[in-house]
Amino acid sequence: MGKKNKQFVEKITAMEDDFAQWYTDVVKQADLVDYGQVRGTMIIKPYGFAIWENIKNELDKMIKDTGHSNVAFPLFIPESLLQKEKDHVEGFAPEVAWVTHGGEDELAERIAVRPTSEALFCDYYSKNIHSYRDLPMLYNQWGNVVRWEKTTRPFLRSSEFHWQEGHTAHATDEDASAETEKMLGVYADLVEHYLAIPVLKGRKTNKEKFAGANYTLTIESLMHDGRALQSGTTHHFGSGFAEAFDITYLDENGKSQFVHQTSWGLSTRIMGGLIMVHGDNRGLVVPPRIAPTQVMIVPIAQHKDGVLDKAYDLRDQLKNVARVGIDASDKSPGWKFNEHEMKGVPIRIEIGPKDIENEQAVIVRRDTGEKEFVPLNDLEARVATLIEEVQQSLFDKALQHRTDKTSIATTLEEFKQTLDEKTGFIKAMWCGDQACEEKIKEETSATSRCIPFEQEKVSDKCVCCGKEAKELVYWAKAY
Secondary structure: OOHHHHHHHOOOOOOOOOHHHHHHHHHHHOOOEEEOOOOOOEEEOHHHHHHHHHHHHHHHHHHHHOOOEEOOOOOEEEHHHHOOOHHHHHHHHHHOEEEEEEOOEEEEEEEEEOOOOHHHHHHHHHHHOOEHHHOOEEEEEEEEEEOOOOOOEOOOEOOEEEEEEEEEEEOOHHHHHHHHHHHHHHHHHHHHHOOOOOOEEEEOOOOOOOOOOOEEEEEEEEOOOOOEEEEEEEEEEEOHHHHHHOOEEEOOOOOEEEOEEEEEEEEOHHHHHHHHHHOEOOEOOOOHHHOOOOEEEEEOOOOOOOHHHHHHHHHHHHOOOOOEEEOOOOOOHHHHHHHHHHOOOOEEEEEOHHHHHOOEEEEEEOOOOOEEEEEHHHHHHHHHHHHHHHHHHHHHHHHHHHHHOEEEOOOHHHHHHHHHHOOOEEEEEEOOOHHHHHHHHHHHOOEEEEEEOOOOOOOOEOOOOOOEOOEEEEEEOEO
């Protein structure tokens, strides 16, 4: 590696030395974000936002395909409205940012900058749902929310973040349950098939569920450092919010009934997961299906006759099978290689005078660094195939990593020893008592991540108290 190239890579701390600093270095060096002027806020730069837009566009299509309509609700929530659902407001109280003045005048009532929009949607539903014919009401909105976090990190935990939040109202509890499960499936499909991140699907414990929900379903992912990340959640509210906000409808028999509701959301936090699952010591690695540029063409000795023309010809040729860019800047080829590796571009194509003479191009994979020589006549077909190969390879690698970092513990001592020796998921049985859940967190810093839909029986006894176990739980230290 040349001196310039080595210096370029040295801008990133090795993840083995300091994973937190590695993450920060990648976020900055891959040109994803800059820091905002207010603590915990971030400026998502063009490249970072292009990745988010690709995720957003795929998810938006999936949401619409399941019958939901996009809407836009206000950013501000009157305090009196937020207070209507007791458990909900208590759950968010520490994170709410308040507006107390309008210009120079103190407001008669504080206004919350939305941490989430349940109260706004419930108020709307209470005024617009009258009959069973109005149901189901299936809404989704894209926007930003504010949660005043104590500790912040770009994407993973910021004071302001972008997301979508779905809010639906149904005639029956069964319909709401089906919606909650269906949208979790949509999230799992997005994260696994587009972001190449394997997920665990399951239910949160009562301690970890969304404030005000009957229950919360979740997809959980494992990061490179062995910590878990909650990657998307769906919440079943039953009629709790409807009773608080008086959301009723007349059924087919003319009898007044409370609606049953759900909400669900996926945010820019998943960008942090993308970085920490696939990234390496050379920078970001972006799965092809959500990469803004899937193929970057780098002309070699571009000052020589015919090289740039050939590079542009290749770009036009490959547009049918990929999102293609060309780096015709006056920077050195080595600088360009490192720049696009840093940004995680899945495939690089090199074309120079000798390649043109031999009627071939050089293809380099970002995920493995493998290099191959491909005849120009075969290039289009090879690129199309390679995009899918890289996508699948990233998923398989992440799945193997999760398998390697998943352990079983049957006693609390074994649980602690496992965490000391190897980070990752721990499968352990639980009696269902919240006191045991809290004790595990207090003594190990690990939290319950989910009660998986696919249950196993690794022991008869609770990992904490030794009493009869009720269910298997995945535990981990988490972001």
